[in-house]
Amino acid sequence: MAARFPQVSTHKISLGLLARCLEANGRTRAWLLGVQPESLQPGAGLTPAVQNTLKILTELLGKMAAANPAVAHSALSERRTLLGAPIEAPRSAIACLSEKAVVAAILLCFAGAVLTLGIARLKTLAGWLAFAVTAATAGLIFAAVGRVLVAGPSPEPATFWPCRPSGSLSGFTWTD
């Protein structure tokens, strides 16, 4: 495969280079398996032919893994090594703490805007209130940034107040 796809791009890794990296341990053999789409129409979904192919492939790979669990476990360990992070179940809502902190900072800014508008005549007090709100939001942002830099970003965006076509608003929902 490396001989067939030898190019190195500055924008994406080539299949040949990727295969070479995977095969570098001497125990892994990389194969390229392609499924040609029957239709690329927007919103068409998977065609019956592709669905059937995927079903066959899933069964085939399942049988291979069941026949030799040691190989399947080894492949999983290899992937963990390559990715540098353990494969784990999707994180809970705790993983969205950074996003929660950012949304809390935004809401705090809105609340501070209303409050400072209410006491606009007391300019000095309004200024100190604005500073206090800014400091509080900065604290939230620092916490969010620190969490991202230390523990890494959340796997998916957090979703708040989804607006459906009817225009109804519901509460917090999470995508994970």
Added chain:
Amino acid sequence: MPAIGFALRVHVDGLTAIFLLLAALVALPASLYSIAYMKHYGDYGVARYYPYFLLFLAAMYGLVSTTDMMWFFFIFGR
């Protein structure tokens, strides 16, 4: 397309974190400095300054962290 709707989707990755940090670091001394600075302009309509400042800060936080196109245009347009 399951539904034509939108939601406030927020994601904080490494690049977002840098810009959030920048916005917070700049806003903090700006808000502190503006307390004394605005005293010189008491005759002007500075009553709206602090609410606008905080709304602008909220927009900054939202602009760099949202992943929803509709919210991005909404925040950017304000």
